[in-house]
Amino acid sequence: MHQPAHPSGPGRPPYRLRRLAGCAALLLAGSAGAAQAAAVEIKVNQIGFLPSAQKLAVVPADAPRFTVVDAASGKQVFDGKLGAAATWDASGERVRVADFSALRTPGSYRLRVAGLPDSAPFSIAPGVYRDLDAAAIRSFTLNRSGIALAPAVAGPYARPFAHPDTSVLVHPSAASARRPAGTEISSPKGWYDAGDYNKYIVNSGITTYTLLAAYEQFPAWFDKLAVNVPESGNGLPDILNEALWNLDWMATMQDPGDGGVYHKLTNKVFDAMVMPDKANAPRYVVQKSTAATLDFAAVMAVASRVLAPYDSQQPGRSARYLAAAERAWRWAESNPRVLYQQPADIQTGEYGDKRVDDEFGWAATELLIATGKDAYRARALAARPAGTEPGWADVGLLGTISLSRPGARLPAGVDAGPAKQQLLAVADKLAARWRASPYRVTMESKDFVWGSSSTVLNRAMMLLAAYRVEPRPDYLNAAQSALDYVLGRNGPGISLVTGFGTRTPMHPHHRLSEADGIAAPMPGMLVGGPNPGQQDRQHCPGAAYPSARPALSWLDNVCSYASNEIAINWTAPLVYVAAGLESVQRQE
Ligand SMILES: [Ca+2]
Numbered sequence: 001m002h003q004p005a006h007p008s009g010p011g012r013p014p015y016r017l018r019r020l021a022g023c024a025a026l027l028l029a030g031s032a033g034a035a036q037a038a039a040v041e042i043k044v045n046q047i048g049f050l051p052s053a054q055k056l057a058v059v060p061a062d063a064p065r066f067t068v069v070d071a072a073s074g075k076q077v078f079d080g081k082l083g084a085a086a087t088w089d090a091s092g093e094r095v096r097v098a099d100f101s102a103l104r105t106p107g108s109y110r111l112r113v114a115g116l117p118d119s120a121p122f123s124i125a126p127g128v129y130r131d132l133d134a135a136a137i138r139s140f141t142l143n144r145s146g147i148a149l150a151p152a153v154a155g156p157y158a159r160p161f162a163h164p165d166t167s168v169l170v171h172p173s174a175a176s177a178r179r180p181a182g183t184e185i186s187s188p189k190g191w192y193d194a195g196d197y198n199k200y201i202v203n204s205g206i207t208t209y210t211l212l213a214a215y216e217q218f219p220a221w222f223d224k225l226a227v228n229v230p231e232s233g234n235g236l237p238d239i240l241n242e243a244l245w246n247l248d249w250m251a252t253m254q255d256p257g258d259g260g261v262y263h264k265l266t267n268k269v270f271d272a273m274v275m276p277d278k279a280n281a282p283r284y285v286v287q288k289s290t291a292a293t294l295d296f297a298a299v300m301a302v303a304s305r306v307l308a309p310y311d312s313q314q315p316g317r318s319a320r321y322l323a324a325a326e327r328a329w330r331w332a333e334s335n336p337r338v339l340y341q342q343p344a345d346i347q348t349g350e351y352g353d354k355r356v357d358d359e360f361g362w363a364a365t366e367l368l369i370a371t372g373k374d375a376y377r378a379r380a381l382a383a384r385p386a387g388t389e390p391g392w393a394d395v396g397l398l399g400t401i402s403l404s405r406p407g408a409r410l411p412a413g414v415d416a417g418p419a420k421q422q423l424l425a426v427a428d429k430l431a432a433r434w435r436a437s438p439y440r441v442t443m444e445s446k447d448f449v450w451g452s453s454s455t456v457l458n459r460a461m462m463l464l465a466a467y468r469v470e471p472r473p474d475y476l477n478a479a480q481s482a483l484d485y486v487l488g489r490n491g492p493g494i495s496l497v498t499g500f501g502t503r504t505p506m507h508p509h510h511r512l513s514e515a516d517g518i519a520a521p522m523p524g525m526l527v528g529g530p531n532p533g534q535q536d537r538q539h540c541p542g543a544a545y546p547s548a549r550p551a552l553s554w555l556d557n558v559c560s561y562a563s564n565e566i567a568i569n570w571t572a573p574l575v576y577v578a579a580g581l582e583s584v585q586r587q588e
């Protein structure tokens with residue numbers, strides 16, 4: 001969500017400036033910027049590993065050896081030599097790597113090093129990411145807008161109907177001849193975007209794509225993964241049912257008059273920290289934009305091909321989506337540079353993007369794959385996009401993933417070779433960084449931007465997509481390390497996924513979790529993670545960040561929207577990566 005777009009990099013102001021209701025005091029956060037050392041502890045993936053996976057931990061010690069012990073009995077089951085010590089610039093820690101990949105016997109274990117507390121427990125087991133992946137998908141269900149969630153589906157997180165969005169107002173910025181300002185339209189369903197209750201097409205774009213791509217690439221895994229969504233049992237895999245909840249909403253955001261797509265559906269200002277049924281401010285659709293319209297076109301084209309085999313359960317849906325995608329494309333061709341401009345009376349997330357060449361490339365790619373029409377060929381196959389991972393404002397690599405997919409049915413004359421070469425080049429670059437890192441992660445100091453957790457996982461998505469094209473072990477191992485990172489092998493030594501791990505965020509910036517009266521946050525959501533920008537510091541009086549170092553600048557406090565918010569586009573690659581690691585290793 002907030003992830004700054006490459007290649008703009010540092011110095012770019014945050015895209016979404018948030019205001020916390022009831023937080024009037026703008027006190028300076030004192031000495032929050034002081035650099036401090038990380039806790040001296042063993043950092044390890046707190047969920048665990050598949051038996052065949054590479055298994056690494058990082059140890060802040062000069063001890064020569066480590067052991068792995070059975071978590072229950074304390075009995076030693078493995079003994080190994082620690083790697084050479086090196087300092088990770090991003091955290092300032094001097095660490096050694098423990099490699100216990102050779103331990104493949106299923107069980108529950110801890111790492112032990114003389115002079116340190118034992119590590120958090122972790123499992124080695126087949127299907128070790130099953131519950132994690134199901135919970136990550138279910139977090140989308142729990143974040144649905146326009147639904148009453150029953151206890152049978154939502155357990156303790158059941159809640160009444162809220163945000164029908166059946167009478168949304170056309171904002172003056174979105175007015176057209178047939179839909180003047182103030183026109184009421186119906187635009188129900190979709191997911192709450194992040195900590196707030198608004199709905200944004202741009203961020204929905206990469207999110208929905210990531211879920212559809214996960215299914216498209218790992219269908220056998222998802223066909224067997226029972227998630228328990230309200231539609232379970234209707235003949236569609238649950239992950240597709242979940243994606244449909246948002247696709248249904250996206251479809252309503254297209255102006256039937258001209259095919260353009262509204263940028264967002266939102267309040268004028270962010271709601272207070274209340275449950276959704278207590279948040280009743282008027283909602284608006286705001287300005288059509290080229291970026292939103294092209295993201296819509298791309299996602300609808302992908303949805304059309306992914307849902308085509310399910311036409312008997314969902315009659316006509318695939319064809320409707322493709323027609324909507326082509327109409328959106330035509331609007332964008334006629335309106336190639338309508339950039340989102342936040343109206344003066346709207347203060348919610350912007351998702352502004354000044355470069356839309358990547359959106360044109362991605363939409364053209366998905367439309368070319370879907371239709372084979374020459375009209376899309378030039379823009380789809382022009383220059384390959386730059387960067388090492390996609391983000392909400394940098395979507396070009398999503399087209400690269402689609403073109404490179406083994407088994408993709410591409411139109412005659414479409415050569416996937418250049419896209420595959422580019423994918424492998426990205427993976428080589430990431431694998432080299434991973435190998436050189438004292439922490440065995442692809443993350444360097446400059447990568448710790450707003451939403452750094454999703455940077456890690458979007459890179460893992462690239463690595464896994466590349467591994468399916470060319471199964472080089474470093475790609476798989478670097479992807480594994482990315483999941484290890486978000487599950488505990490990171491600077492704060494915390495699992496950045498709510499509800500999963502021994503130490504995990506308890507106070508995410510998330511209205512549903514803050515206002516529900518339940519101590520534990522809703523499970524399965526990825527928080528943004530360390531971000532030395534600390535753009536929320538003035539909203540966190542008395543709750544200083546523990547460190548200014550890039551990899552340690554994280555605060556488990558609801559005030560911290562810059563390091564501890566959740567967002568749909570951050571959790572989506574978690575769904576993909578957990579499924580991918582299970583799927584590619586299962587086939588070995
Ligand atoms: Ca862009």
Ligand SMILES: [Ca+2]
Nearest residue numbers: 513514518519
């Ligand atoms: Ca709660």
